Amino acid sequence: MSPPRGGAATQPARSQVITGPPLAIAFDRDGRPTAAALGFARKNQVEVEALSRVKTQKGSYLAYRKQVPGRGARDILAEEIPNAIKGLELPKSMRWEASQFLFLRPIRWILCLFDGQVVPVQLASVRAGDRTYGHRILAGNREAVVANFADYRQKLREADVEIDSVERLRRIQAGLEEAALGQGGHLVEDRRLLQTVAHLNEHPGVVCGDFDPEFLKLPAEVLITVMREHQKYFSLQDREGNLLPKFLAVVDSDGACSAQIQAGHERVLRARLSDAAFFWESDLKVSLQDRIGLLKKITYQRNLGTLYDKALRIKGLSRFMVKGMQHPELLSSVQQAAELCKTDLTTEMVREFSNLQGVMGGLYGRAQGIEAGVSEAIYDHYLPGASEDGVPRGLAGAIVAMADKLDTLAGAFCLGLIPTGSRDPLGLRRQAMGLIRILLEKELGLSCEGMLARAYEGVRSFADRSLEETTLTFRNFLKDRMRFLFREQGYRYDEINAVLEVCWDNPVEVRKRLGAIAGMRESSDFQSLATSFKRIKNILLKAGIDPRAACAIDPARFATPEENLLHSRVVAIDRRISGALREGRHEAALGMMASLRPAVDSFFDRVLVMDEDPGVRKNRLALLTFLLQTFLKVADVSEMVAT
Amino acid sequence: MWFQQLFMELLTFWAEQGCVIHLPYDVEKGAGTMNPETFFRVLGPDPYRVAYLEPSRRPADGRYGENPNRVQKHHQLQVVLKSSPPEVQSLYLKSLETIGIDLRGHDIRFEEDNWESPTLGAWGAGWQVLLDGLEITQFTYFQQAGGLELNPVSVELTYGLERIAMFLSHRSDVFDLEWNASVGYRDLRHADEVQFSRYNFEFADIDLHFGWFNDYEKEADRLIEKGLILPAYDYCLKCSHTFNVLDARGAISVSERTGMIQRVRALACRIAQRYLTGEDPSENSGTENEPSELN
Secondary structure: OOOOOOOOOEOOOEEEEEEEEEHHHHEOOOOOEOHHHHHHHHHOOOOHHHOEEEEEOOEEEEEEEEEEOOOEHHHHHHHHHHHHHHOOOOOOOEOOOOOOOOEOOOOOOEEOEEOOEEOOOEEOOEEEEOEEEOOOOOOOOOEEEOOOHHHHHHHHHHOOOOOOHHHHHHHHHHHHHHHHHHOOOEEOOOHHHHHHHHOOOOOEEEEEEEOOHHHHHOOHHHHHHHHHHHHOEEEEEOOOOOEEEEEEEEEEOOOOOHHHHHHHHHHHHHHHHHHHHHHHHHHHOOOHHHHHHHHHHOEOOOOOOEHHHHHHHHHHHHHHHHHHHOOHHHHHHHHHHHHHOOHHHHOHHHHHOHHHOOHHHHHHHHHOOOOHHHHHHHHHOOOOOOOOOOOOOOHHHHHHHHHHHHHHHHHHHHOOOOOEOOEOOOOHHHHHHHHHHHHHHOOOOOOHHHHHHHHHHHHHHHOOOOHHHHHHHHHHHHHHHHHHHHHHOOOOHHHHHHHHOOOOOOHHHHHHHHHHHHHHOOOHHHHHHHHHHHHHHHHHHHOOOOOOOOOOOOHHHOOOHHHHHHHHHHHHHHHHHHHHHHOOOHHHHHHHHHHOHHHHHHHHHHOOOOOOOHHHHHHHHHHHHHHHHHHHOOOOHHHOOOO | OOHHHHHHHHHHHHHHOOOEEOOOOOOOOOOHHHOHHHHOOOOOOOOEEEEEEEEEEOHHHOOOOOOOOOOOEEEEEEEEEEOOOOOHHHHHHHHHHHOOOOHHHOOEEEEEEEEEEHHHOEEEEEEEEEEOOEEEEEEEEEEEEOOEEEEEEEEEEEEEHHHHHHHHOOOOOHHHOEOOOOOEHHHHHHHHHHHHHHHHHHHOOHHHHHHHHHHHHHHHHHHHHHOOHHHHHHHHHHHHHHHHHHHHOOOOOHHHHHHHHHHHHHHHHHHHHHHHHOOOHHHHOOOOOOOOOOO
16 A cells, blocks of 8 residues: 555546537527526526537537546545445455445445545445554554544554565564574575565564474475465575474464463364374375275366376377387386376375375375386476466476477367366366476477377267367467467567468477577568568569468579579579578578578569569469468468567 | 363353354264254254364274374364354464463464365365364364355364374374373273274174175165154264274275265255255255265
């Protein structure tokens, strides 16, 4: 919340013209006002003499120029504030009193001042006043009369409420760091938790507590999750990254009784950790292998079979991927990881902490003696979840992760479940982004549409969309994600569009081309080429020629040396560009494009494309089509904006 | 403070606030909300205030008496204030002081928490009240019950008595609580926990329970048609408890689960409707939300 900036206390006055009856019927022959004129004057509460005349397209009318005084800011605020509050989009609102007013929680008082005076706002059954109340417990709900914004902040500060969330955050962070230092440990960073607690406390303080080191036999992931999810506690670790048997709680207290508060929090955490230990022990009694059968009882998603079905699909898809990648040595661990990757959804721990899915599978697998590569792949296969997450560590994990995501995407798209606006209940955007990031960060030059087609095979029996339709949805979806991702990485949108127009299936390839284009775009040859490219596109468009259609060029019909020159240059370069792209020499390919500039320029200088002879014209258009197609092998540079 | 003292003092406090002090209802249930004194009283326009103790059974929470914090039967103290008074939050804090909690000496907070009972077609918005990180009360502005919008809105306060008692007596094991000067919580409750855990997890006869579920549903259905709403509600509660036993027993698959919750909910909604209007809405129901979990 920031204090209001200065503004005028009133709107300026303005005049408003109210049109009355036509002059012809407003006055009689003698120029005396008729009943129509008198009636209009009466309606506006003025004498006829005070009225004026206006001329419009339809004729002349009697009119009243009304002076509308500016309204005071307070009046406007009194009207607008309730509208603004009623207009808020609330996730889940409630009623609490006879007025049936809807809000997040009951409104008990309103403080609303402008220029030191109460703005007469009313919401629900509450009228605004000039007072607020301090911390319900620490300050005993003390009433404070407020004069202005600075006074408001100050009085609440004195009454143990810090209204500035940035200040609360700062105070919490400082408190956490100081406490960590005091314990000889380091804070396990958690930005999201920090944000949460900054909004859960009006008068934040930090309390440090201990837990029984016996619990350290539980994996750190479990301990940290229990502390964060159940209790909103921060964890501490030593210099080597080992968890310490300690926690930091952010409390709404002035620190007066922190020993007592600490003891309370310790007791609660002990109970939570006992529960987690119970889950850990009892989950370990059933091997992941034995849990595979349990997956048959769990629906993955309506119309997409059980989790068992999904695991089988992931297995099939990852086998296909391993083959495509020529890493046969990975096959057995990838297959085992795929089979087991969903089994932890049957454990108590994951039922309690769904965000530990995958992680628990990996940990249980390791504890049960499953090969390290397999456990790691299971552990990592949901990665990357959020944008700050890394991708799976190893290749096996990356393959299972991609297979899982592709299956989810193929399943949703083949049923027409496509995210719209802010609604993406299945998290498909995150899945697609994860797929792209894995391909990029692992430098895997795989065809996304090829993998999707294989994934579609798995869900074909559920599909109500064809492979073609599903692929098209997937393609556009993937392009949008890449657009977003590459923008974040600093590429310009026109560069991205230029590449995605012709190349989208293999994100690694997309990135290479982007790099090459970004490096070339400032050169003058390239700029002029972009201009010619647009020109060619326009010519073909006007001539009604599909730039992607096959083109038959007859060199015998060329009438000018420029045509011959351009043709021979393009033929030579076309093959070389394909070769360069195959070999990953993208800068070279672009350089070849740029080297065409003199031939293109002289062609346009000397040759009239739309020749009178239809045969010559057709041949020239075919040459341009061929040229365009050569360019399009690299990127659609007509998308580029001049710099 | 003894366990019995705790609920006696809370009941006395709420009696002074004009609450009828009622008794637990003698059908198994997962929460105090399911007592007819809440389920029916929050419906309709008439003001009402009630408080009562309610033993609450959650078969899946059983731990054979070995876990210091989880039990398959715990005790709730339920307060319903209809309509919700503006000073309800202060009243609630005062009740904590009554049982000896020094508010200033602790970290007490009201954290956003929306409560929902899919089987009862009920939900509300409110807070979980945390005392030094321990959830001691669910504080709810009741919005809907039996699928019906509530007007006026009631406030429901559900105190978790074992937790509060452990807090007050600095015990970390529920079985170390003292019920009174000479009898411990362990003496009264431990065998119960061991035996019911074994029953719920290992010995409950699955086929019998599935059969009962169907029979109870049939009986409730028949009674609703006859307009015998209160007995019908008993059988709706029995369905709910039977479901919970089957769930703890691991006998319900995920797909069955949703369907069974919906069946109990359908009964609850018809009962509520019939109670209020005398009409059975079963002919034209089906606009309810998907239930997600069972409380």
